[in-house]
Amino acid sequence: MGLQFQDRTSESSQDPYPQCHEAKICMWKYLDVHSMDLINKAQTTDELKRVLAELFQLQGWESDPRAAILLDLYFYTVQFSREHRFSQEQSSAFFTIVKDTHEACVETPLPNVEECYRYFTELLFCHTIQRPPFSIDLFTQEQLALISDYVVNTYFRHFKLYKYAFTPQIRLDLSLSYVGMPEPEPVAELAGELGESVTAPVPPVQEEGADSGTTAPSESPRAPLREYISAQLCQEMAQLIVVEEQLRASKEQFNTKLALLEKVPNSSKGGGRGHRK
Known part of the structure; x- marks a missing residue:
């Protein structure tokens, strides 16, 4: 008896295994000075969401659940920066930390919460300690504690929900093949592809009115x-x-x-x- 495994995943360029990320200084990575000016000019919720949707190509967020989730993540990240009066540099760096942590989360459908949390803490320390060119003291110790509590209580508390929404589903198909036995004919698959109902033929033994003089059919393997x-x-x-x-x-x-x-x-x-x- 032989075993044949087929691992089917949705078509995606994502690596199925957790990766090791190196934390670096990420100020102005996703939000440059011009983008921060546009965000600061947005006063209402609708205006801020419209600006973020245009910056990150999320215009279809009203009909696309994934785009809506990302837009909410970005929106509340900016709102947190506003509530704690972060500067433009701090807001840009904090936004990048959240976005990079999210991308590390959804790069694989396999569990990687420990890797993501370690990467998140390393990103924080890259912007808390003055040690150029490896790190800078962009955030104070109080801001470091606030950011850590916020991300843990919002993002990592719902880590599995983000992974479920953004990672492809893995399905394992297991097929058994017996040595010396013929492969079954794919009658059901052909019927599904052609859209027609296929009726399995009745064995000669079960047919009514079968001649008694005929020879018995060969035994099934x-x-x-x-x-x-x-x-x-x-x-x-x-x-x-x-x-x-x-x-x-x-x-x-x-x-x-x-x-x-x-x-x-x-x-x-x-x-x-x-x-x-």
């Missing part, structure tokens, strides 16, 4: 396998029946002994009193 499985099932059923009968007999014996033990003390006490009289 799968008949021995069916017989073996049926024999094993019958054997297991017989053993279950025997075990059930044994349990029933043991229960009856236990009940009989228990009844005798309940009667013995009463009879002995009565006998003793009569003897003393």
Whole structure:
């Protein structure tokens, strides 16, 4: 018997395995000075979402669930920067940290929350410690704590939901092939492709009015396998029946002994009193 595995994934250029990312200074990576000026000019929620949708090609967010999720992620990231009065450099760097963390999350359908969290913390430290050219002190210690709490309580708390929404689904098809046995004809697949109903032919033995003088059809190569499985099932059923009968007999014996033990003390006490009289 041979085993054939087929791993089918949706067509995507994503690497199926978690990658190791190197944290670098990422100020002005996605939002440059001009983009930050456009964001700062947006005063209402609709204006800010419109600017973000134009910057990151998310115009179809009203009908596309993935685009809507990304737009919400970007929108609340900008809102957090506004609430804590981040400068343009800080807002751009914080936005990049969130976006790069999200891209590391959805690059693979396999679990990689530990890798993403480590990458997120390394990105934070790249913008907290003055050690050029590897890191800069863009955020203070208080801002570092605020950013860490915000991302953990919003993004990493819903990590599996983001992965479910943005990563392709893996489906494993398992097919068994037996050595020396012919491959089954794909009748059902042909029927589905042609859109027609295909009726399996009735075996000659089951046909009504079959001539008694005709020779019996050749035995199917799968008949021995069916017989073996049926024999094993019958054997297991017989053993279950025997075990059930044994349990029933043991229960009856236990009940009989228990009844005798309940009667013995009463009879002995009565006998003793009569003897003393």
